[in-house]
Amino acid sequence: MGLRKKIKKFFYAKKFSKKKYLANIKDQNILITGANSGIGLALTKKILELNNKVLATYRESSENLRCIKNENLTIIKYDQSKIYEFKDLEEEIKKNPIDLIFNCAGLFGGSFEEQQIEKLDFSKFQEVLMVNSFSILKIVQIILGNKSSTKNLEVLVNISSDA
Numbered sequence: 001m002g003l004r005k006k007i008k009k010f011f012y013a014k015k016f017s018k019k020k021y022l023a024n025i026k027d028q029n030i031l032i033t034g035a036n037s038g039i040g041l042a043l044t045k046k047i048l049e050l051n052n053k054v055l056a057t058y059r060e061s062s063e064n065l066r067c068i069k070n071e072n073l074t075i076i077k078y079d080q081s082k083i084y085e086f087k088d089l090e091e092e093i094k095k096n097p098i099d100l101i102f103n104c105a106g107l108f109g110g111s112f113e114e115q116q117i118e119k120l121d122f123s124k125f126q127e128v129l130m131v132n133s134f135s136i137l138k139i140v141q142i143i144l145g146n147k148s149s150t151k152n153l154e155v156l157v158n159i160s161s162d163a
Contacts, residue, residue: 025047025052025100026050029052029053029097029098030047030053030055030100030101031055031057031093031098031100031101031102031139032044032047032054032101032104033078033080033104033105033135033139034080034104034105035056035057035058035065035075035104036061036062036064038104039104039159040102040104040105043104044056044073045068048070048072051072052072053073053074054070054074055093055096055098056073057075057077057078057080057089057105058076059079059081059105060079062075074092080105081107081130081131082130083130083135086139089139090146093142097143097152097153098152099153099155100153100154100155101136101140101143101153101157103136103139103157103158103159105131105135106131106132106160107128107131108128109124109125136156136158140156
């Protein structure tokens with residue numbers, strides 16, 4: 001059986017499984033990046049329903065997050081394409097040690113044609129690498145650098161609807 005078929009079979013089984021995976025996540029501090037839309041917004045809403053504290057980041061607009069009225073939600077501006085824009089996030093992490101990260105922020109990087117080496121826009125490619133890879137390393141570095149956070153971080157999930 002090929003890898004693609006195995007992955008399809010795995011997700012098909014999960015789709016129809018009676019087991020609720022998110023239901024086991026309770027009373028934790030969870031960081032969700034890219035939380036203002038898509039998968040990040042849906043996860044934020046669901047995880048708040050399960051009595052967790054959520055630190056939700058957004059890049060440009062926080063209008064969808066601001067509609068959520070929940071005292072366990074902390075909203076923070078963090079543009080993951082800019083490595084130097086992490087001070088506010090770092091302060092929040094110091095106050096709330098993180099148990100789980102859902103990294104939902106992601107960039108695709110253009111169409112197939114735009115990704116061909118002859119047409120590659122290196123500034124756009126650099127931004128894609130920054131958001132999809134380096135920024136999450138910076139977040140983990142912040143968490144590991146915070147002595148009160150190190151013992152809590154258990155899981156890091158990278159998921160994006162773009163890529």
